[in-house]
Amino acid sequence: MKSARFLLAAAVCAACLVSQAALAETINFGIISTDNSAALKQRWQPLIDDLNKQTGLEVKPFFATDYAGIIEGMRFNKVQIGYFGNASAIEAVDRGNGEVFAKVKYKSGEAGYYSLLITNVNSKWKTVDQVLKNTHDINLGFGDPNSTSGTLVPSYYLFAKNGISVRNDFKSVLPSSHEANMLAVVNNRVDVATNNTDMVETLRQQHPELLQRVRILWKSPLIASDPMVWRRDLPQATKDKLRNFFDHYAQTDPREKAIMEGITGLSGFTDSTDAQLIPIRQMALFQKKEQIQNDAHLSDEDRKAQIAALDQKLAQLDKVAAK
Structure with a gap:
């Protein structure tokens, strides 16, 4: 009888442990x-x-x-x-x-942040127009492929809109994190680099003396x-x-x-909600559309089909955005 009670108590205890673990x-x-x-x-x-x-x-x-x-x-x-x-x-x-x-x-009250193009304060590249006209002479520190402010936004607003291919038109492209790109600019290891206002704020808080070595050449529209x-x-x-x-x-x-x-x-x-991603989705599709339009390896038929598919996706996003 005691044995049965012991087994029952052990089973109850085990069940409690399982329940607590869950x-x-x-x-x-x-x-x-x-x-x-x-x-x-x-x-x-x-x-x-x-x-x-x-x-x-x-x-x-x-x-x-x-x-x-x-x-x-x-x-x-x-x-x-x-x-x-x-x-x-x-x-x-x-x-x-x-x-x-x-x-x-x-804390600033801003509804978002901004993508930047930065260079060393002593760099010979003084304006964004100089950079855009001399890309073949410039080493670009670029963002992670999945970065909004380090890659997508500058790719679209700064480079694609000015007819520049990041992959083909720069002397070299070195993808890295915001921190690494900031330090590369501070230490003159790249000519220019993409970055964002969040990293500038971090540098301002932690190493304001290093921020004095940075010149901002371009600032994007607001990013959510x-x-x-x-x-x-x-x-x-x-x-x-x-x-x-x-x-x-x-x-x-x-x-x-x-x-x-x-x-x-x-x-x-x-x-x-997911709705805040709609402008970024639209930007990515527009960028892809431009790449397809400029792809000399595609036949006219393939190009039209792919652009039509992208236009359909953009139209769907427009409907969602309207709601």
């Missing part, structure tokens, strides 16, 4: 590689610590050497929530079962602030905890405000 949800928080992992961890870990305390979830930071690592992490469910740029968020949404649920806010993306298949209870945290974080608490300001001058978060 409730102890672990979430990986992916952060795109705009900087080196140590710097990103220093900036984001205090927020992640608060996220754990306030939600009861077990959230761990997830870093990769490039944007693709975070995108693939979400695709294969190694990352369940992440901080993305708009272009990389498109990949996370389309290929990683992701969904935009929030976006960052800036960076989105937060979670996997669509997260449990609703988990989504509710995450949304409640990001809706209220750094609204009043001075310590939380200081943590957000340390993340490139941010002030908090506000709700968002």
Whole structure:
């Protein structure tokens, strides 16, 4: 009889342990590689610590050497929530079962940020017009392929609109992170480089003396602030905890405000949806359309068919944007 009671008690205890394990949800928080992992961890870990305390979830930071690592992490469910740029968020949404649920806010009150073309203050390249007219003599520090401000926006607004092919017209193109491109300009290792106002703000806070070595040659139209993306298949209870945290974080608490300001001058978060990605999708399709129009290897028939398909996608996006 005692043996039976013991077995029953053990079974109940085991069931409790299993139940507790199921409730102890672990979430990986992916952060795109705009900087080196140590710097990103220093900036984001205090927020992640608060996220754990306030939600009861077990959230761990997830870093990769490039944007693709975070995108693939979400695709294969190694990352369940992440901080993305708009272009990389498109990949996370389309290929990683992701969904935009929030976006960052800036202390400055800006609704977004800007892509930049920068050079060393002592460079012979004094204006953006000089750069555009002499690309064959210029080494370009470029962004990660999935970067909005480092690649997509300057490719479209600065280069494609001026009839310049990044791949073919520069002396050399060296893709890297925003931090690496900034340091390459500061130390005169590239002639010009793409970057953004977030990295300029980081340099202003941490190394203002280095910022004096940087000249800004070009500034893009406003880019919507960076989105937060979670996997669509997260449990609703988990989504509710995450949304409640990001809706209220750094609204009043001075310590939380200081943590957000340390993340490139941010002030908090506000709700968002996949709709914020529409302008970036349109930009990418326009850019692809121009590439097809200028592709001498395509037959007229193939060119017309591909352009028609892109026009159809653009028309669909126009309808969504209108709503």
